[in-house]
Amino acid sequence: MNTARIGKLIGVSLGPGDPGLITRRAWEVMHSDAHMTYPVRSRSSDSYALGIVQRAGVNLPEDSSPLFFPMTHDPEKLGAYWMEAAQTVLSVLQTGRDVAFLVEGDASTYSTFGHLARTLGALDATIAIEVIPGVPSFHAAAARLGEPLADVDDMVAIVPAGYGIAMLERLLDDFDTLILLKVKPLLNDIIDLLERRNLLAHSCFIEKSGAPEERIVRDVASLRNEKVNYLSLLIVKNPERQRGEIARGCRKVVRVEEL
Amino acid sequence: MNTARIGKLIGVSLGPGDPGLITRRAWEVMHSDAHMTYPVRSRSSDSYALGIVQRAGVNLPEDSSPLFFPMTHDPEKLGAYWMEAAQTVLSVLQTGRDVAFLVEGDASTYSTFGHLARTLGALDATIAIEVIPGVPSFHAAAARLGEPLADVDDMVAIVPAGYGIAMLERLLDDFDTLILLKVKPLLNDIIDLLERRNLLAHSCFIEKSGAPEERIVRDVASLRNEKVNYLSLLIVKNPERQRGEIARGCRKVVRVEEL
Numbered sequence: 455m456n457t458a459r460i461g462k463l464i465g466v467s468l469g470p471g472d473p474g475l476i477t478r479r480a481w482e483v484m485h486s487d488a489h490m491t492y493p494v495r496s497r498s499s500d501s502y503a504l505g506i507v508q509r510a511g512v513n514l515p516e517d518s519s520p521l522f523f524p525m526t527h528d529p530e531k532l533g534a535y536w537m538e539a540a541q542t543v544l545s546v547l548q549t550g551r552d553v554a555f556l557v558e559g560d561a562s563t564y565s566t567f568g569h570l571a572r573t574l575g576a577l578d579a580t581i582a583i584e585v586i587p588g589v590p591s592f593h594a595a596a597a598r599l600g601e602p603l604a605d606v607d608d609m610v611a612i613v614p615a616g617y618g619i620a621m622l623e624r625l626l627d628d629f630d631t632l633i634l635l636k637v638k639p640l641l642n643d644i645i646d647l648l649e650r651r652n653l654l655a656h657s658c659f660i661e662k663s664g665a666p667e668e669r670i671v672r673d674v675a676s677l678r679n680e681k682v683n684y685l686s687l688l689i690v691k692n693p694e695r696q697r698g699e700i701a702r703g704c705r706k707v708v709r710v711e712e713l
Numbered sequence: 714m715n716t717a718r719i720g721k722l723i724g725v726s727l728g729p730g731d732p733g734l735i736t737r738r739a740w741e742v743m744h745s746d747a748h749m750t751y752p753v754r755s756r757s758s759d760s761y762a763l764g765i766v767q768r769a770g771v772n773l774p775e776d777s778s779p780l781f782f783p784m785t786h787d788p789e790k791l792g793a794y795w796m797e798a799a800q801t802v803l804s805v806l807q808t809g810r811d812v813a814f815l816v817e818g819d820a821s822t823y824s825t826f827g828h829l830a831r832t833l834g835a836l837d838a839t840i841a842i843e844v845i846p847g848v849p850s851f852h853a854a855a856a857r858l859g860e861p862l863a864d865v866d867d868m869v870a871i872v873p874a875g876y877g878i879a880m881l882e883r884l885l886d887d888f889d890t891l892i893l894l895k896v897k898p899l900l901n902d903i904i905d906l907l908e909r910r911n912l913l914a915h916s917c918f919i920e921k922s923g924a925p926e927e928r929i930v931r932d933v934a935s936l937r938n939e940k941v942n943y944l945s946l947l948i949v950k951n952p953e954r955q956r957g958e959i960a961r962g963c964r965k966v967v968r969v970e971e972l
Contacts, residue, residue, distance in 0.1 A: 465856075474738030475846065477728070481737060527961065560848075562855035562862045571859070585856035587734065587848045589819075596821035597724075597844035600830070603821045604871065611888075612869040616959035621887070628880070629870075639960045700875040701898045702786065 461547040463574060463581060464488060464554045465561035467588020468503055471665030473510030475589045483586065484510075488552035490518035491543065493566045495525050502685075503556045509666070521555070523566040532569075540573035547581060560590045564635070592633045592687060595660040598670060599689065603631055607700055615688070619643050626651060626692050634688040638681070644688065645678055653690055661686040720806040722833060722840060723747060723813045724820035726847020727762055730924030732769030734848045742845065743769075747811035749777035750802065752825045754784050761944075762817045768925070780814070782825040791828075799832035806840060819849045823894070851892045851946060854919040857929060858948065862890055866959055874947075878902050885910060885951050893947040897940070903947065904937055912949055920945040 466483050469475030476484075484490070484507065492503040501520060521539040526532060543553045561567040562585060571583050592612065596603035604610050608630035613622065615634040622644065625632055637644055637659075648654045659671040661683045671677055674688065725742050728734030735743075743749070743766065751762045760779060780798040785791060802812045820826040821844060830842050851871065855862035863869050867889040874881065874893040881903065884891055896903055896918075907913045918930040920942045930936055933947065 467856075469736070472738070474741070475736045477734045477736055477848065478740060479731070479733030482733070560852045560856075560862075562852060562860070564863050564865065564867070565861070568861040568864055583859055585859060587853045587856035589736065589846045589848055590852060593819045593821060593846045593849060597726075597819075597846035600842055600844060601821070602824070602827040603819075604823050605827055606823065607873050607875070608823070609873070609876070610871040612863065612871075614866050614868070614959065616866070616961055617868070617957065618960065621957075625887070628884070636961070698876065698880075700873065701877065702875055702895070 458548075459550040460581060461488075461550055461552040463543060463547065463571065463583045464552060465565075465567040465571065465583070465585040466554050466556045467561045467565075467586055468506045468556055468558055469589040470559055470591035470594040470663045471502075471506055471509075471668070472594070473506055475594060475664060476506070476510060477586065477588060479586050480588065483554050484512055484514075484556070486552070486554070488554040489546045490514045490554050490556060491521050492518070492556040493523045494520040495523065497522075503558045505665070506558060507556060521566075521570070523569065536569045536573040539570055540577055543570065543574055544577055544581075558591075560588045561585050562587060563590050591663050591685070592689065595658075595663040595687060595689060598660065598663060598668070599658055601658070601689070601691070603633075603689070605630070607697070609695075615640050615644060619647050623647060623651075626653075626690075627695070630692055630695050632688075632690040632692070634690065636684070637686060637688050638684065641680070641682060642678055645675055648674060648690065651692075652694075653692060656691040656693060658689050659686065660689070663687075717807075718809040719840060720747075720809055720811040722802060722806065722830065722842045723811060724824075724826040724830065724842070724844040725813050725815045726820045726824075726845055727765045727815055727817055728848040729818055729850035729853040729922045730761075730765055730927070731853070732765055734853060734923060735765070735769060736845065736847060738845050739847065742813050743771055743773075743815070745811070745813070747813040748805045749773045749813050749815060750780050751777070751815040752782045753779040754782065756781075762815045764924075765817060766815060780825075780829070782828065795828045795832040798829055799836055802829065802833055803836055803840075817850075819847045820844050821846060822849050850922050850944070851948065854917075854922040854946060854948060857919065857922060857927070858917055860917070860948070860950070862892075862948070864889070866956070868954075874899050874903060878906050882906060882910075885912075885949075886954070889951055889954050891947075891949040891951070893949065895943070896945060896947050897943065900939070900941060901937055904934055907933060907949065910951075911953075912951060915950040915952060917948050918945065919948070922946075 610631045661669040753760045920928040
C-alpha cells in the first residue's frame with residue numbers, strides 16, 4: 455500500500471478583476487508553498503487570472519506554470535487539452551505538493567476549473583480537491599452599478615444569450631432579473647427586444663467588471679453594431695413582471711409592494 | 714452653500730459565513746475608522762453578520778451599532794424601520810464620517826443593504842454609496858459540494874421556492890441548475906417533485922453554508938417532514954434538460970456534449 459502523501463488540488467477563485475475582491479482564504483493560498491498554476495488560452499496569450507494576481511502586487515514563484523485551455527468547441531481537442539492539464543497537475547500532486555489553480559471569477563461558475571477537476575477526478579478519484587469560492591462577475595457588476603441584483607422574492611436567471619431571442623422573451627415573463635452572458639453574437643437582436651419590451655431604461659451593459667479596462671454602458675441602445683468584448687454581460691431588470699402568490703414561512707400571503 | 718464633508722455609506726459584503734471568504738477590500742473597511750453598523754432582526758436576537766466578524770477574530774469599535782431589520786412582511790412596519798435605520802446612518806454621515814454596513818452574503822443579493830441604500834437615497838440622493846460585493850451563499854455551497862454551479866452554456870435560475878411547484882416544474886424544462894431559496898414551507902412538495910422527475914440524485918441541501926453549524930444533506934428525501942432553517946437552500950441539477958441550438962461568436966453551432 456502506497457502511503458506517500460499526495461497533494462491536493464485547490465481551485466482558487468480570484469473574483470472578477472479587482473484585486474480587492476480576492477478573499478482572505480484565496481490570498482492565503484496565493485502565498486502558500488503550493489505549486490501555482492493558472493489558465494491561458496494559448497502560448498501567445500495573456501492569462502486574465504495572472505493579470506489579477508499581478509495587479510494585486512503578488513509575484514508568483516518562478517516555477518509557477520500556465521495550463522492550456524484553448525477557445526474551441528471541438529470536443530476532441532478540448533478533451534486532449536484537459537487531459538494534458540490534469541496530467542501536469544497529477545504529476546505535481548504525486549510529489550506530495552499541493553497545486554493551486556488560480557482562476558478569475560468563481561471556480562464553480564462557467565470556469566475552466568470545472569474541466570480540470572472533472573478530468574483529474576477521472577484520472578484518480580481519491581485526490582482531494584478544495585474549492586475556494588469567489589465573487590462572480592455579475593455580483594461585482596451589480597455592486598458597481600449600485601443596483602440590487604435581487605430584491606426580496608425576486609427571481610434571477612443567468613443565461614448564455616446564445617439560446618436566442620425567443621427564449622429571452624419567454625424568460626422575461628417569469629424573472630425579475632436576467633443576467634445575459636456572451637451577448638456578443640446577438641447584441642443587436644437583444645437591443646431590439648429590450649426596446650420592444652420597454653426595458654432599455656432598466657438594462658445595463660458591463661465589460662470586464664472590476665478590471666482597469668472596465669466599461670459600464672447605461673445607454674445600451676448605443677451599443678448597436680458594436681463588437682463587444684467576450685467578457686461582457688447585460689443585466690436586465692423587469693419591473694413589470696406579474697407575480698403570483700408566494701408561500702412564506704407556514705402561511706400563504708399575497709405579496710405587497712414594498713417601500 | 715454647505716461644503717462640509719459628508720461621509721459615504723459602504724455596503725460591506727462578508728460572504729456567507731466562513732471568515733476566510735471575506736474579501737481584502739471588506740477586510741480593509743472593517744479595520745478603517747468608518748462607523749460600523751450591522752443588521753439585527755430584533756433587540757434580543759443575534760446578528761448573523763456580526764457572528765462572521767467575531768469568527769474572523771475582529772473586535773468592532775465600542776461605538777458600533779446595530780440597525781433593526783425585523784422579519785415581517787407588513788410594508789408599513791418595514792418602511793418605518795428602514796427609515797429609522799437610514800436616519801441613523803444619515804446622522805453619522807453628516808458628521809463627515811463614513812458608515813460601513815456589514816452584511817452576510819452579497820450586499821446586492823437578497824440583502825437588507827438594498828433597503829438601507831434605497832431609503833437613504835430617498836432622504837438624500839447626493840450621498841455617495843460604495844458597494845463591496847461578496848461571495849453569495851449559493852456559490853459557496855457549490856464549492857463545498859465540489860460541484861459546478863454552471864458548466865459551459867448552462868442556464869441557472871435563482872428562485873424563491875415559494876412561487877410553487879408548478880413554477881419549479883416549468884423551470885426544469887429550461888434550466889440546467891435551479892438554486893431554490895426559502896424551501897422551508899414547501900420542502901415536502903419539492904421532494905415529491907424531485908422524486909417524480911428522477912432528480913433526487915442530482916439535488917443537494919445546504920444550511921448555513923460556511924458557518925460552524927453548516928449542514929450538507931445529499932439524501933434530500935431524508936428531509937421529508939423536517940423543519941429546516943431559514944438560511945437553507947437546495948441546488949438541483951437537471952442533466953436531462955433538452956438544449957436547442959446556441960449562437961456562439963459569429964456563427965451558429967449545435968452544442969456537442971463535452972468530455
